[in-house]
Amino acid sequence: MSARTPDARPVPAAEPLSSLDDLARALRCLPGVGPKAAQRMALHLLQHDREGARALGRALEHAALRVRHCERCNTFTEEAICALCRSGKRDPSLLCVVETPADLLTMEQTHAYTGLYFVLMGRLSPLDGIGPREIRLDRLIRRAIDGVVREVILATNFTNEGEATAHTIAELLAARGLAVSRLARGVPVGGELEYVDAGTLAQALRDRRSVGN
Secondary structure, eight states, rough: OOOOOOOOOOOOOOOOOOOOHHHHHHHHSSOOOOHHHHHHHHHHHHHHOOOHHHHHHHHHHHHHHOOOTTTTOOEEESSOOOOHHHTTEEEEEEEEESHHHHHHHHHHHHTOEEEEEEEEESOOOOOGBTTTTTTTHHHHHHHHTTTSSSEEEEEOSSSHHHHHHHHHHHHHHTTTTTEEEOOOOOSTTOOOOGGHHHHHHHHHHTTTOOOOO
């Protein structure tokens, strides 16, 4: 007696993605948001805050349509020239180079800097295919040699990529006769040496300055 073959059962067709699935997938573009977190966010919005979901959608669409890059400093703005660059209270002879608009906001919160900025929108990372063209170093050079800027402060992050970016920019600007400085590193305000890592402490020692007479 021959073995009986199992009945072939039709494979159910995959269901088309629902609006809920589309929302969860869209939320995954946010940094640090994985599939589970995106699903929880989508369910929360639809279950508890429909009006918040509609407001979020309107705000995202408005920002995506209106926000552009400042023609002078490259940060985000809705105008051709941002408010900082238009301000007559800023010192135009100082130009601080940062990686992102978030870094610019952090610098502003210190209330210790009164010059202008240039935002790279990234940092050099050859392994990721990010070179001088991608972060618009040519535009930075043109901005720095406008005849008004006297000092460029490099405030890129202290990562390997940030250090490489600062080094490259420093060489390009120094060759054009501009004064270039690097944001200092060291022991944080209120920090105790016992809890400071060795690398930070070593850098603070190298960057020490004289005090008194």
